[in-house]
Amino acid sequence: MQASSHSGLVAEQGWIRRAGWLLLLLCMSPLASALTLEQAFDAALRHEPEFQAAIHDRRAAGEFKVLGRANLLPTLAYSYSWGKNWSEVEQDSLFGPVTEERDYRSYSSSLRLEQPLFDYSAWVARDIGRLRAARAELEFEARLQELVVKVSRAYTDTLVAWSRRRWAREQTSVLKALLERNEALRKAGEGTLTEVLETRSRLALARAERLAAEEQAKVAERRLTQLTGVDLSGWQPRTQDAVSPLPLDGDLARWREQALRHSPVLAVRREDVALAEREVDRQKAGHWPTVSLYASTRRTDSDSENTYGQHYDTDSVGVQVQVPLYAGGGVAAARRQAAARHDAEQQRLLSARQQLLLAVEQRFRDCRGGASRLEALAEAVTSAEQLVEATRQSLRGGERNNQDLLEARRQLHEARLEWLGAGYNYLNAWLELHQQSGVLGVRELKTVDGALSFSPSHSS
Numbered sequence: 001m002q003a004s005s006h007s008g009l010v011a012e013q014g015w016i017r018r019a020g021w022l023l024l025l026l027c028m029s030p031l032a033s034a035l036t037l038e039q040a041f042d043a044a045l046r047h048e049p050e051f052q053a054a055i056h057d058r059r060a061a062g063e064f065k066v067l068g069r070a071n072l073l074p075t076l077a078y079s080y081s082w083g084k085n086w087s088e089v090e091q092d093s094l095f096g097p098v099t100e101e102r103d104y105r106s107y108s109s110s111l112r113l114e115q116p117l118f119d120y121s122a123w124v125a126r127d128i129g130r131l132r133a134a135r136a137e138l139e140f141e142a143r144l145q146e147l148v149v150k151v152s153r154a155y156t157d158t159l160v161a162w163s164r165r166r167w168a169r170e171q172t173s174v175l176k177a178l179l180e181r182n183e184a185l186r187k188a189g190e191g192t193l194t195e196v197l198e199t200r201s202r203l204a205l206a207r208a209e210r211l212a213a214e215e216q217a218k219v220a221e222r223r224l225t226q227l228t229g230v231d232l233s234g235w236q237p238r239t240q241d242a243v244s245p246l247p248l249d250g251d252l253a254r255w256r257e258q259a260l261r262h263s264p265v266l267a268v269r270r271e272d273v274a275l276a277e278r279e280v281d282r283q284k285a286g287h288w289p290t291v292s293l294y295a296s297t298r299r300t301d302s303d304s305e306n307t308y309g310q311h312y313d314t315d316s317v318g319v320q321v322q323v324p325l326y327a328g329g330g331v332a333a334a335r336r337q338a339a340a341r342h343d344a345e346q347q348r349l350l351s352a353r354q355q356l357l358l359a360v361e362q363r364f365r366d367c368r369g370g371a372s373r374l375e376a377l378a379e380a381v382t383s384a385e386q387l388v389e390a391t392r393q394s395l396r397g398g399e400r401n402n403q404d405l406l407e408a409r410r411q412l413h414e415a416r417l418e419w420l421g422a423g424y425n426y427l428n429a430w431l432e433l434h435q436q437s438g439v440l441g442v443r444e445l446k447t448v449d450g451a452l453s454f455s456p457s458h459s460s
Contacts, residue, residue: 037155037449040228044151047229054143061136068129071122074115082107087305108303112296117319119292121285128278135271142264145435148445152431154224156424158232161213161220163420168210171413175203175406182402195402202406243423245371246430246447252364255437259360262438266356269349276342283338286331289323356436363433370426377419384412 045051082105089100116122179199185191221232260266300312324331391408395401427448434440 035230035232037152038445040155040224040230041148041151041445043228043230044147048147048150048227051143051147054140058136058140062133064129064132064136066129068126068132071119071125072116074113076111076113078109078111080107080109085302089305102308104302104308106300106302106304108298108300110296110298112294114292114294114320117291117293119285119290120288121282121290124278124282124285128275128282131271131275131278135268135275138264138267138271142268145264145438145440148440149428149431149435151227152428152448154220154227156428158217158220158224160420160424161217164417165210165213165217167413167416168206168213171409172203172206172210174409175199175206178402178405179203191402198403198406202410243374243427244450245374246367246427248364248367248371248430252361255360255364255433256357258437258439259356260353263356263436264438265436266349266352266438269345269352273342273345273349276338276345280335280338280342283331283335286324286327286334289321292320294318294320360433360436363429363436366429367426367433370422370429373422374419374426377415377422380415381412381419384408384415388412 085102085104085106087102089102091098091100179196182191182195182199186193186196224230225232295317296315298312298314298316300307300314302308302310303312388405388408391405395405431440431444431448434444
């Protein structure tokens, strides 16, 4: 089937990518002077509860192959029973009822070997076991790639929160110094009360923003710690907040094609369709006969009331045939139910395909436009910094007033926040594009990690 070939290709590529993740895990050095995105992901592989559950789910699903194959293999069963019996037997005779008291021991020992010769349901069950095991591998690959994106989001959210906190502290310090300057100028008769009140109002707002930034940083740290198990106390980001554009190979059509071929999420849906199709076949098997070969040996002694005092030593070899004739319409109903579920899975596959292509296009456009937007926002930050400096010089020369300086600093603060958020959103969109296309691996993680790192720093 076409779905099976697609899933086989995705599963094979998934093994290659998982080998790369394993190599990364083995080669990763302990946390030293910096917590990189790679190290955060390595820690999440060992710690994140949902991914640990996915590991166990995968291990459990691997047994579906054995369970499906077991229906085709021979079964060997041994049974033994021994008992002490007391019975009272009443029999009719010419002279009337005769009662006999029996006190005896009984036992039964049997060994039976049975080999299915024809069981269509068992053959279908074997295929279903293989499909379920393959589906589990694909789902695990999808969960692995989802973990990369989840860790990256938490990591960059922490970077954003720490930068917001740093800039909020800087803004508060600058406005505090400006307020002291305005108050000193007013005492000297060179400033006005309006300038003092304006600066005091902006300082109050900056302090409120700083408090909010402090809380947001704690929440972001907690979220990243929950994923990785790494205590971030005393760790701070480096002051470099710039994000460099990343390579984006090919046009939208190429990325859409990659997603259709390699996406593990879509491959899981294909496996669901294949499973539903085989389930229809299994229900059809309810109309088919089953044939099995058996061999048994049985030893009994007084095994029942009818065999009292009799010893049997019986060996048997034969063929057993079971033909279903009528089951109240249950087999036909189960087949119709399975067929309806197969149709439903086909529609879910179509929906997943459409959603995937839409998500790929959205992330592709985010990446393609994100690089240009970053350049524009970087220019906006540079211009805002120059505006602050120029306004400060003009204020000293009397050409600008205090309100102009406050407005210039507000513009700089907003430009920095927008630039920073856009940069990290761009990096995550780049990762998500590769994830949704099914080509996210160690190389992509290292590419994004190139500009992101934490350094230990004790700050107040």
